[in-house]
Amino acid sequence: MRLEFWMMTAILLVTMTRLTKARSWWRGEWRSSRIRWRDRAWLTIVVSVAVLSGTMLIVFAFDRDTASRGALQAVRSLIILSGVLFLSVPLAGWTHYLDFVVAPHLRSDDTPPYLRGSGPVPPNRAERRARSRRRLRLGAPTPGRTAIRFHRPAIRFRDRFRAYRLEIDGEPVGEIRHGGEVLIVTTPGPRTVRARIDWVESSPLTVLVRPDRTVTVLVEPGDETEYLRLAVHD
CATH class of the missing domain: 2.60.40.10 (Immunoglobulins)
Structure with missing residues (x-):
């Protein structure tokens, strides 16, 4: 258990360090990846990993036998939030539904026609x-x-x-x-x-x-x- 605890701590520290690039990424002065979808979803990925690692740290230090019902519910909510954030990564990377978490220079003002139910299918x-x-x-x-x-x-x-x-x-x-x-x-x-x-x-x-x-x-x-x-x- 101690090894997993320190691994999650290291991951959390790394992700928090990566967040220092958020301002440069948002302004278009720094690119997280040459691959466009990863660059679009960079903030979502970092936040997802940070929430997950923080949640795991809480779980490791959590004692179900002595915890109150409210604390148990809070931990379950954090786990659900981690899952939702990870599920939002492909939405931020490949669609335009979460453009509000995508840097302005990486957004597309118009929704692709195939997402509106018309127009050509995306290339294979x-x-x-x-x-x-x-x-x-x-x-x-x-x-x-x-x-x-x-x-x-x-x-x-x-x-x-x-x-x-x-x-x-x-x-x-x-x-x-x-x-x-x-x-x-x-x-x-x-x-x-x-x-x-x-x-x-x-x-x-x-x-x-x-x-x-x-x-x-x-x-x-x-x-x-x-x-x-x-x-x-x-």
Whole structure:
């Protein structure tokens, strides 16, 4: 019981620390995630975790044998509140019913037509991925630099906590993590790039590096036919 108590205490302290970012997030000066729904639901997630961890601390210190009926009812109410807050996370992230807890710059003034019972159905997963790849938020450009910039979009959960090893012309040049970027300065000419993880590797991709230009290569999980996929970002 003591271990669980201190774990919940640590989680509560972390969430309270995260709340110090609330003002910057609300003003649009800080982004909690590259994934839009997580950024929209950030405040709801943090508050939900804080309420849950606080409730668990109360439960751990609670003695049902000596507690009054009112205290028992208060604890039950806190548990129900925690559940309701967690159920509201997808509403804040994917719908517009809880826009009042979403930062103004992340809101949409108009309710989507499909939520009103008319209009086209939202795009499926494959279409959303294709749109996300077109809307990639890449780092600042590097004019006048002959280089290859590897970018790993934060749009797939697979291998989220693992790094991919990068190679140029068969030589290891570094690693790239979920949502990260790696800039490798090289010489002009055709270069063959590849990504690896464990014993799996992507198909080689040949890119033409022009003088004083930076070419961007996307590194992302593939499908059933290819575990890793590389593509040049236009």
